[in-house]
Amino acid sequence: MGIRFILMVNKQGQTRLAQYYEYLTIEERRALEGEIVRKCLARTEQQCSFVEHRNYKIVYRRYASLFFLVGVDNEENELAILEFIHLLVETMDRHFGNVCELDIMFHLEKAHFMLEEMVMNGCIVETSKSNILGPIQLLEKAS
Amino acid sequence: MGSQGGFGQSKEFLDLIKSIGEARSKAEEDRIVLHEIETLKRRITEPDIPKRKMKEYIIRLVYVEMLGHDASFGYIHAVKMTHDDNIHLKRTGYLAVTLFLNEDHDLIILIVNTIQKDLKSDNYLVVCAALNVVCKLINEETIPAVLPQVVELLGHQKEAVRKKAVMALHRFYQRAPSSVNHLISNFRKRLCDNDPGVMGATLCPLYDLITIDVNAYKDLVASFASILKQVAERRLPKSYDYHQMPAPFIQIKLLKILALLGSGDKKASEQMYTIVGDIMRKCDSTSNIGNAVLYECICCISSIHPNPKLLESAADAIAKFLKSDSHNLKYLGIDALGRLIKLSPEIAEQHQLAVIDCLEDPDDTLKRKTFELLYKMTKSSNVEVIVDRMIDYMININDSHNKTEIASRCVELAEQFAPSNQWFIQTMNRVFEHAGDLVNPKVAHNLMRLIAEGFGEEDDTADSQLRSSAVESYLRIVVEPKLPSTFLQVICWVLGEYGTADGKYSASYITGKLCDVAEAYSTDDTVKAYAISALMKIYSFEIAAGRKVDVLPECQSFIEELLASHSTDLQQRAYELQAILGLDANVATNIMPMDASCEDIEIDRSLSFLNGYVQQSIEKGAQPYIPESERSGMTDVSSFRSQELHEVSSHALRFEAYELPKPVMPSRVSPIEQSSSNELVPAPEPSYHAEMHQVASSVPSVSDPGSLELKLKLDGVQRKWGRPTYSSAAPSTSNADIPKIQNGAPQLDAVSSSSSKAVSYDSRRQQVEISAEKQKLAASLFGGTSKSHKRQSSGSQKVPKTNIPAAEKSHVAKNATSDTAVLERTPQPPPDLLDLDESAVSSSAQSVDPFKQLEGLLDLNQDTSTLTTSDASASGAPDVMSLYGETTLNVQSGGVPNLLPAGRDEANLLSGLAGTPNRNGHGENTVTNPTQQLNKGPNAKESLEKDALVRQLGVTPTGQNPNLFRDLLG
Numbered sequence A: 001m002g003i004r005f006i007l008m009v010n011k012q013g014q015t016r017l018a019q020y021y022e023y024l025t026i027e028e029r030r031a032l033e034g035e036i037v038r039k040c041l042a043r044t045e046q047q048c049s050f051v052e053h054r055n056y057k058i059v060y061r062r063y064a065s066l067f068f069l070v071g072v073d074n075e076e077n078e079l080a081i082l083e084f085i086h087l088l089v090e091t092m093d094r095h096f097g098n099v100c101e102l103d104i105m106f107h108l109e110k111a112h113f114m115l116e117e118m119v120m121n122g123c124i125v126e127t128s129k130s131n132i133l134g135p136i137q138l139l140e141k142a143s
Numbered sequence B: 001m002g003s004q005g006g007f008g009q010s011k012e013f014l015d016l017i018k019s020i021g022e023a024r025s026k027a028e029e030d031r032i033v034l035h036e037i038e039t040l041k042r043r044i045t046e047p048d049i050p051k052r053k054m055k056e057y058i059i060r061l062v063y064v065e066m067l068g069h070d071a072s073f074g075y076i077h078a079v080k081m082t083h084d085d086n087i088h089l090k091r092t093g094y095l096a097v098t099l100f101l102n103e104d105h106d107l108i109i110l111i112v113n114t115i116q117k118d119l120k121s122d123n124y125l126v127v128c129a130a131l132n133v134v135c136k137l138i139n140e141e142t143i144p145a146v147l148p149q150v151v152e153l154l155g156h157q158k159e160a161v162r163k164k165a166v167m168a169l170h171r172f173y174q175r176a177p178s179s180v181n182h183l184i185s186n187f188r189k190r191l192c193d194n195d196p197g198v199m200g201a202t203l204c205p206l207y208d209l210i211t212i213d214v215n216a217y218k219d220l221v222a223s224f225a226s227i228l229k230q231v232a233e234r235r236l237p238k239s240y241d242y243h244q245m246p247a248p249f250i251q252i253k254l255l256k257i258l259a260l261l262g263s264g265d266k267k268a269s270e271q272m273y274t275i276v277g278d279i280m281r282k283c284d285s286t287s288n289i290g291n292a293v294l295y296e297c298i299c300c301i302s303s304i305h306p307n308p309k310l311l312e313s314a315a316d317a318i319a320k321f322l323k324s325d326s327h328n329l330k331y332l333g334i335d336a337l338g339r340l341i342k343l344s345p346e347i348a349e350q351h352q353l354a355v356i357d358c359l360e361d362p363d364d365t366l367k368r369k370t371f372e373l374l375y376k377m378t379k380s381s382n383v384e385v386i387v388d389r390m391i392d393y394m395i396n397i398n399d400s401h402n403k404t405e406i407a408s409r410c411v412e413l414a415e416q417f418a419p420s421n422q423w424f425i426q427t428m429n430r431v432f433e434h435a436g437d438l439v440n441p442k443v444a445h446n447l448m449r450l451i452a453e454g455f456g457e458e459d460d461t462a463d464s465q466l467r468s469s470a471v472e473s474y475l476r477i478v479v480e481p482k483l484p485s486t487f488l489q490v491i492c493w494v495l496g497e498y499g500t501a502d503g504k505y506s507a508s509y510i511t512g513k514l515c516d517v518a519e520a521y522s523t524d525d526t527v528k529a530y531a532i533s534a535l536m537k538i539y540s541f542e543i544a545a546g547r548k549v550d551v552l553p554e555c556q557s558f559i560e561e562l563l564a565s566h567s568t569d570l571q572q573r574a575y576e577l578q579a580i581l582g583l584d585a586n587v588a589t590n591i592m593p594m595d596a597s598c599e600d601i602e603i604d605r606s607l608s609f610l611n612g613y614v615q616q617s618i619e620k621g622a623q624p625y626i627p628e629s630e631r632s633g634m635t636d637v638s639s640f641r642s643q644e645l646h647e648v649s650s651h652a653l654r655f656e657a658y659e660l661p662k663p664v665m666p667s668r669v670s671p672i673e674q675s676s677s678n679e680l681v682p683a684p685e686p687s688y689h690a691e692m693h694q695v696a697s698s699v700p701s702v703s704d705p706g707s708l709e710l711k712l713k714l715d716g717v718q719r720k721w722g723r724p725t726y727s728s729a730a731p732s733t734s735n736a737d738i739p740k741i742q743n744g745a746p747q748l749d750a751v752s753s754s755s756s757k758a759v760s761y762d763s764r765r766q767q768v769e770i771s772a773e774k775q776k777l778a779a780s781l782f783g784g785t786s787k788s789h790k791r792q793s794s795g796s797q798k799v800p801k802t803n804i805p806a807a808e809k810s811h812v813a814k815n816a817t818s819d820t821a822v823l824e825r826t827p828q829p830p831p832d833l834l835d836l837d838e839s840a841v842s843s844s845a846q847s848v849d850p851f852k853q854l855e856g857l858l859d860l861n862q863d864t865s866t867l868t869t870s871d872a873s874a875s876g877a878p879d880v881m882s883l884y885g886e887t888t889l890n891v892q893s894g895g896v897p898n899l900l901p902a903g904r905d906e907a908n909l910l911s912g913l914a915g916t917p918n919r920n921g922h923g924e925n926t927v928t929n930p931t932q933q934l935n936k937g938p939n940a941k942e943s944l945e946k947d948a949l950v951r952q953l954g955v956t957p958t959g960q961n962p963n964l965f966r967d968l969l970g
Helices: A026-041 A078-096 A101-106 A108-118 A129-142 B011-022 B026-043 B051-066 B072-081 B087-100 B108-119 B124-137 B143-153 B159-175 B177-183 B185-191 B196-212 B215-232 B248-262 B266-270 B273-282 B288-303 B308-323 B327-340 B345-359 B364-376 B383-395 B400-417 B421-435 B441-453 B460-477 B485-498 B507-520 B525-544 B553-563 B568-581 B585-591 B608-619 B628-634 B637-648 B671-680 B686-698 B705-711 B729-742 B744-761 B763-782 B787-803 B806-815 B833-847 B850-874 B877-894 B901-931 B939-952
Strands: A003-010 A015-020 A050-053 A056-063 A066-072
Touching: A003 A026, A015 A026, A015 A101, A015 A108, A015 B051, A026 A050, A026 A056, A026 A066, A050 B364, A056 A078, A066 A078, A078 A101, A078 A108, A078 A129, A078 B248, A078 B288, A078 B327, A101 A108, A101 B011, A108 A129, A108 B051, A108 B087, A129 B087, A129 B124, A129 B159, B011 B026, B011 B051, B026 B051, B026 B072, B051 B072, B051 B087, B072 B087, B087 B124, B108 B124, B108 B143, B124 B143, B124 B159, B143 B159, B143 B177, B159 B177, B159 B185, B159 B196, B185 B196, B185 B215, B196 B215, B196 B248, B215 B248, B215 B273, B248 B266, B248 B273, B248 B288, B273 B288, B273 B308, B288 B308, B288 B327, B308 B327, B308 B345, B327 B345, B327 B364, B345 B364, B345 B763, B364 B383, B364 B400, B383 B400, B383 B421, B383 B763, B400 B421, B400 B441, B421 B441, B421 B460, B421 B485, B441 B460, B441 B485, B460 B485, B485 B507, B485 B525, B507 B525, B507 B553, B525 B553, B525 B568, B525 B585, B553 B568
Parallel strands: none
Antiparallel strands: A003 A015, A003 A066, A050 A056, A056 A066
């Protein structure tokens, strides 16, 4: 299955985007997000960007005040996931221009659309920025 | 660009986002959301809401759920929105339902129709949106409703649709493999798709399929290898490049697939060697993504049939990882080492110190990974050090998931490699003491069995020595507070069986201890049951030995308490004990023979010994027994229940229903005991018996040796310990270690405190000592084969005699023979300067300024990203695409694809072309890095505009929300 969830959470532990590739109830999500953020916040910058939590491996990366956290299973290449996060941020950056937390908040659905293009069934399916953003730009024109 | 167009939102929405963004705490956020829920509940039901407005409401609902609150009141509106004709609204509706619903939700049925319709749409964006939802919300039952359309879409003219259709089929396969078994060949077809995106996506289902059945896909090895080659030769469109690497994510997926296909298959592996070698050579080890691919290569190399050359380059790559300052790379290095160590065990030696560094790193992730490595490289020569370390680590972690894993690994290693039974028991004691409630109960039974069986064929003196030492250690441990229940059960059992066996402790001493346990853990019935059974054994041993039994007052009151217990199990045990106390020596020996827990028990399943009794009763006019099958109507509740319970405990003895009134002590039954227990036990009702069994099944091996024997059978559990031949050093070592390990924690504290004292002593000496310690540890972990190690160990044995301070001398002398567990203590004069230098340098470099380095990394990434983007737009991507198409055609037609010479030339040319700017770019990066050019040229204006717009809207970067505006990549 690979990727189990993708989260964007800020330093205060407030969720900015959450996409799960396996179903969890709201309570489970809330608990999981709280635990993970606490765990990741406690780590210093030079420590590994990977944390094991329950049966997940969390790969996280911090951009300004925002943490990008990806929960994966054991078979994933952690460093590749770390770069996948960066690819996601680069893609958003190309779309929004100097992307910041507020862009994601104002355009939550678009951030989700990008993820929908990049990840399906917990697998990375598209990594070409033009392929990812193409449909979204068409969508904007349509509306 | 996108941001301006998207700001068509209402003031209300912006205010909401603003207040959520500015919320200082989770509590404040919750208040805002709760208020929002109230507002939405009112608004969303109003008539004639404009569509645009409704879309906003839906997104606000998404926020509500995302922030952890229930928004189910609005689900239906999201479902309605999926019917909309406007693609943007439709997609938002679809997004919301995938976020809100799971595949078994009742509302799904309302969406399936829409999905069906949309899959037929002329607008490919609509089809894509529908396929996204198919991937999330179609369950096994609804697959047939959309399957034909999805299959049809596999041949759609738009590559984006084909890609998503492949993933939809993948999803069906994940959910219900049988529903799409006949369609699996489609994945093979799509692998040769003209579009690299479709091909890349198809690798996901193929990876899953190959994981399940490797052999069915061996014919694709050549194709995968050739695709990988083409990817590595930059024949995919530039837009797939990431930080100068050609389509690294596709490369990684392909390497994963090759690893599966080449595992244990020499022929298949040989087809991969060249390309994997090429990729390893080409990988840019200065970028994260280059290292990610490199790491995947190592994984592949360690999985496929070994090739010496590749193994060598893998080892080199690992060395680079481990020497790196980046913890991420070290982590990968340790992981890769663990993979490669199976193939070339000697590789670990050259990285001894790096491994030890990681083991002692404060970063828990790294530490844990290193323990995983140690776990993989454990053998009988280093098991003591490793398990010792693991237990130390285990004691200090709170996370029970992690702790359970480490504990079970300790147990596994100890069972597999224990150098001596004594060591095994001591180790188990420590594991139980600190994680007793987390380990599998089976482990407790293994331990009891070991103590009971001893060495097996060996002489009895060794066995009794083992038992005495177990008893001794338990008597010491048992006074400690808050021991886990499982451990107490073991303690009680051992004390009962062997507490008085060697005559060292009197019965009253042991019974006193047992009563203390029962009192201290008075809420734990299981422990109490073990305790009273232990008492019973000790008293009957006393009776059998002809000694006068004096029951201590506290024992008496304990027994009395249990006689009136609510638990019938405890009650029965108490009554049995009372009965035994009144018996003579002969009977007691029969009921409770000494040290008989390992003897086989014959079970008379037909209960023939009761025939006489039955006969007698029938003669007296009692009803004969009617088998259950003949009295179907008569089953009453209690027998029903007992039946159920029997089913539950099916792995234990199976008693059929209605044997209930028969003896409760099923095993080792001597007729005398039979009758006595029948008489003594009050209320032999059916329900009672049922309860007994319940307890017996949940509390295995409690009282009578019979059930113990049954429980300890442990079918299939290998006898891993025993008496293998060990290296001559091992036994003496373990002997020396015992006292140390026995009082585990305090002793260890002492070690650490003493070493820390030494550290504060003199900074210079500290370096020396730490590295000496590490080397010692390394030596004990990695065995004595490496040269440097030999030098060290000879030094350590010689040097102390001459050089060490007198105070420490005795200690060293004591431990001189053992070079394993006690190593840390041994002080050492500066040993190998070379090694020392290395570790000192690496540690200081590490502490220099990791932030700086991270920053550098980020900047580099960022610069390259802009470069890539400009490259992508500038270079002739379509050309490369057509090229790609051409070659895939070759694949299709030619079977084994080999690149045409012409194609190669073109490719070279192209890659040459593409390569130059890249290389330039790269050089520039490294050079211009310090200039910190943060702003991405064309975007600066945009961001200013955006800023202005946001301010207009009332969101200003105040002290409350400074971060919201921070450029994420900046």
